[in-house]
Amino acid sequence: MTGEPSPTDSEKSLESSREYLSPTDFERTPAKPGSLTPGDARASRAPASSDQAPPPPPPPPAQQPQHVAPVESAAPPSRQPRPPVALSRRASAAGPVDLEKELGFELGDLPAAGSGGAATTDDDPAERRRAGGSRAHSLRAAGSPRLGALTGARPPVHLTVDTSPAALHSTSGGGSAMGLPLYRSPVLAAVADGWDTEGSRRSPVPGGPAGGPAGSGGGARARMFAPAVSALARAVAGAFGSPDAIHFQVGRADLEQVEPVSLGTPMTPISAGSAGPSAIPARMDIASSLPVTPMSTKSLEKASGEAIQAVRLSWNDIVHRVVVNKSIFRRRSGEEKVILDRVSGMALPGRVLAIMGPSGGGKTSLLDAVSGRLPGIKGQVLVNGAPLPKNFRRVSSYVMQDDLMFTTLSPREQLTFAARVRLAPSLTSADIAEHVEILLDQLSLTRVADTLVGRQGARRGLSGGERKRTAIAYEMITNPSLLFLDEPTSGLDSFTAFSLLEVLKNLAREGRTIVTTIHQPSSDIFAMFDDLVLLSRGRVAYFGEAALAVDYFSKIGYECPTYTNPSDFFMKVLHSHSAEDVTRVQHITATFEEQSAPQLRQEITQQTHRPGLTLTAPQRATTWVELVALTGRSNKTFIRNPVTFWARMAQTALTALMVGALFWRIELTQSGALGRSGALFFLITSLVMSSAMSFVLTFPVERSILLREQMSEMYSTTTYYWSKFLRCVRARACVCVRRRRKMPWGGGQEERGCQSAAHTSPEARALTFSLF
Numbered sequence: 001m002t003g004e005p006s007p008t009d010s011e012k013s014l015e016s017s018r019e020y021l022s023p024t025d026f027e028r029t030p031a032k033p034g035s036l037t038p039g040d041a042r043a044s045r046a047p048a049s050s051d052q053a054p055p056p057p058p059p060p061p062a063q064q065p066q067h068v069a070p071v072e073s074a075a076p077p078s079r080q081p082r083p084p085v086a087l088s089r090r091a092s093a094a095g096p097v098d099l100e101k102e103l104g105f106e107l108g109d110l111p112a113a114g115s116g117g118a119a120t121t122d123d124d125p126a127e128r129r130r131a132g133g134s135r136a137h138s139l140r141a142a143g144s145p146r147l148g149a150l151t152g153a154r155p156p157v158h159l160t161v162d163t164s165p166a167a168l169h170s171t172s173g174g175g176s177a178m179g180l181p182l183y184r185s186p187v188l189a190a191v192a193d194g195w196d197t198e199g200s201r202r203s204p205v206p207g208g209p210a211g212g213p214a215g216s217g218g219g220a221r222a223r224m225f226a227p228a229v230s231a232l233a234r235a236v237a238g239a240f241g242s243p244d245a246i247h248f249q250v251g252r253a254d255l256e257q258v259e260p261v262s263l264g265t266p267m268t269p270i271s272a273g274s275a276g277p278s279a280i281p282a283r284m285d286i287a288s289s290l291p292v293t294p295m296s297t298k299s300l301e302k303a304s305g306e307a308i309q310a311v312r313l314s315w316n317d318i319v320h321r322v323v324v325n326k327s328i329f330r331r332r333s334g335e336e337k338v339i340l341d342r343v344s345g346m347a348l349p350g351r352v353l354a355i356m357g358p359s360g361g362g363k364t365s366l367l368d369a370v371s372g373r374l375p376g377i378k379g380q381v382l383v384n385g386a387p388l389p390k391n392f393r394r395v396s397s398y399v400m401q402d403d404l405m406f407t408t409l410s411p412r413e414q415l416t417f418a419a420r421v422r423l424a425p426s427l428t429s430a431d432i433a434e435h436v437e438i439l440l441d442q443l444s445l446t447r448v449a450d451t452l453v454g455r456q457g458a459r460r461g462l463s464g465g466e467r468k469r470t471a472i473a474y475e476m477i478t479n480p481s482l483l484f485l486d487e488p489t490s491g492l493d494s495f496t497a498f499s500l501l502e503v504l505k506n507l508a509r510e511g512r513t514i515v516t517t518i519h520q521p522s523s524d525i526f527a528m529f530d531d532l533v534l535l536s537r538g539r540v541a542y543f544g545e546a547a548l549a550v551d552y553f554s555k556i557g558y559e560c561p562t563y564t565n566p567s568d569f570f571m572k573v574l575h576s577h578s579a580e581d582v583t584r585v586q587h588i589t590a591t592f593e594e595q596s597a598p599q600l601r602q603e604i605t606q607q608t609h610r611p612g613l614t615l616t617a618p619q620r621a622t623t624w625v626e627l628v629a630l631t632g633r634s635n636k637t638f639i640r641n642p643v644t645f646w647a648r649m650a651q652t653a654l655t656a657l658m659v660g661a662l663f664w665r666i667e668l669t670q671s672g673a674l675g676r677s678g679a680l681f682f683l684i685t686s687l688v689m690s691s692a693m694s695f696v697l698t699f700p701v702e703r704s705i706l707l708r709e710q711m712s713e714m715y716s717t718t719t720y721y722w723s724k725f726l727r728c729v730r731a732r733a734c735v736c737v738r739r740r741r742k743m744p745w746g747g748g749q750e751e752r753g754c755q756s757a758a759h760t761s762p763e764a765r766a767l768t769f770s771l772f
């Protein structure tokens with residue numbers, strides 16, 4: 001929509017905003033100075049009253065850049081003139097830009113797009129998709145509707161992307177993609193505040209200081225829209241080839257709509273001419289609330305002593321079959337079920353490979369197969385063209401879907417343990433502490449480093465995202481070159497999932513090979529994948545660049561509808577519930593096998609055959625180091641588990657009292673000797689039983705963790721059992737050590753002049769035993 005809106009239009013916009021934001025979104029906010037209420041929104045259209053005077057408008061830039069296309073202001077007389085809204089690209093370009101044409105994607109669903117907003121093009125959608133690739137999809141699928149919701153809810157929103165070096169510098173520490181600061185960029189500043197625009201004032205958000213950084217409300221909104229905005233930023237960067245500065249606005253381009261709806265300090269307008277450190281808005285809340293910082297593992301490499309190695313993983317014609325319905329009583333052979341059927345593919349360094357498909361499609365089985373964790377498979381899994389080396393499990397890391405970890409330990413303790421048992425024994429405690437700190441910092445866990453992990457529903461500790469990041473940090477301890485992840489985003493909200501993928505993307509950028517299964521990613525997440533494997537019923541439906549998958553499907557007759565998340569589309573065409581679905585899936589997988597698989601196999605051989613590149617595994621800790629670390633962990637988990645601890649204490653005290661009462665003051669006679677042997681039998685039995693019980697109680701809990709750690713070959717199973725034995729013996733040994741002490745209540749032998757330990761009274765021993 002171009003031209004100036006009438007007051008009626010404005011009213012309509014406000015009303016339409018209520019369709020996007022529930023009334024409570026407005027009403028929940030306490031009406032305090034600087035906060036936004038519907039009343040404020042309306043009042044802001046009226047001339048400001050004396051007691052609620054708006055702050056002075058932002059000073060106009062000293063010199064308007066030539067390229068800025070001013071939009072005529074029709075401000076009411078009571079208002080100060082505002083600087084024009086910039087709608088331009090590059091300093092050399094003049095006049096409004098057709099964003100759709102420039103960016104190669106549609107902004108069609110943005111409501112009331114202005115002159116600089118979305119103009120429809122006549123391009124063929126498939127053609128446009130090719131031009132925009134996955135970025136276009138991510139916007140169409142998720143970005144635009146959300147932005148649409150945003151702009152619909154708050155018509156005067158203008159978004160600004162500033163990619164100038166100054167912005168980059170002043171926003172250091174934020175996530176970045178294609179050279180754009182995604183989160184600390186003014187784009188998010190705009191979204192965080194909801195109203196931050198060029199030429200308008202920045203409104204303080206409820207809870208935040210006036211004119212200061214965005215408060216919680218803005219942060220929440222920003223988090224909500226962050227994926228959409230970052231996708232937009234990426235798309236802009238891609239389309240414009242990382243320019244110095246891009247200024248554009250989305251939604252209503254009309255300046256009069258850019259209404260400061262609440263009070264705040266003026267913000268210096270951002271324009272190509274004035275973009276400098278001072279022109280960049282202050283650091284926003286959204287930035288500090290981000291769970292991830294860009295990963296730089298140089299220090300990690302130094303601390304762990306492990307350099308990243310280029311790992312080219314390939315798999316050829318993997319077949320995995322299992323026998324089901326096998327009777328253990330009758331001689332029935334059972335049916336054979338094909339889990340993976342001639343699956344081929346590869347994962348390359350510096351890239352993130354996603355394995356997607358409907359539930360039961362074989363994603364986890366494939367991940368297990370290529371990570372060397374699935375025995376009995378047929379086919380080839382090669383690393384740099386050679387069979388999997390023996391040390392493969394220690395070279396790679398595998399993050400399981402379930403965050404299996406001790407709930408009574410903190411992230412710092414977990415990582416310290418992993419560093420002790422997985423890194424070179426020559427590392428000192430200070431080295432390990434430094435290494436752990438780096439990891440905690442890289443995965444933004446420093447704030448919760450000493451919080452116990454906890455358990456859902458019981459003693460709460462870390463959040464789902466923090467647990468997941470702890471699990472990744474745990475596996476990152478050796479600075480692995482190859483990382484497998486099984487559904488890392490399951491159970492996470494969209495923003496946390498997106499942040500996690502950013503972490504993975506950063507890890508890949510440093511030369512690692514990342515392979516992850518994922519169920520149904522959002523379009524923003526999907527846009528972050530480099531390569532994609534689509535599996536259905538154990539067969540490959542697609543393997544190749546993720547950005548080309550939609551085109552491939554359209555070529556074979558399955559067109560992804562506009563505004564559809566590609567991953568939703570893939571799930572739809574690949575699910576197989578009815579007979580018709582099965583036929584469709586068979587067609588898709590057979591087409592891939594016939595048309596693309598031979599070429600793929602050739603490419604796999606070319607890409608991954610690098611003979612001579614052998615992988616080195618991190619040095620192992622000594623058995624003694626493993627034993628000390630395992631025993632220490634075992635002691636901590638025992639003491640910190642109040643139920644087990646107190647149950648053990650109560651059980652021991654009760655047994656001691658029973659034994660003491662039964663064998664109270666036994667005489668040194670023939671019948672007394674019989675009683676003594678009975679007491680000894682009773683004590684030994686109870687010792688054995690209570691020790692066994694402690695294992696019975698704790699082992700099922702620890703078993704899955706043990707299996708996971710065994711998969712990664714963290715320590716030997718024998719050392720684990722020795723550590724358990726030692727912890728148990730330590731407590732029991734105390735009984736024996738103290739048995740010679742004089743027990744005034746027991747009528748012990750020392751009182752009677754008998755010095756033989758064998759003759760110490762059972763009741764004395766029992767009572768001593770109760771102390772442990």
Ligand SMILES: Nc1ncnc2c1ncn2[C@@H]1O[C@H](COP(=O)(O)OP(=O)(O)OP(=O)(O)O)[C@@H](O)[C@H]1O
Pocket residue numbers: 322324337339357358359360361362363364365366519
């Ligand atoms: N050992 C086994 N015995 C019998 N069936 C098995 C076995 N292992 C896997 N399957 C079956 O193979 C299929 C693929 O399992 P897999 O766990 O790989 O699927 P998935 O794609 O990861 O599923 P989800 O997304 O639900 O986790 C499923 O139907 C599963 O029941």
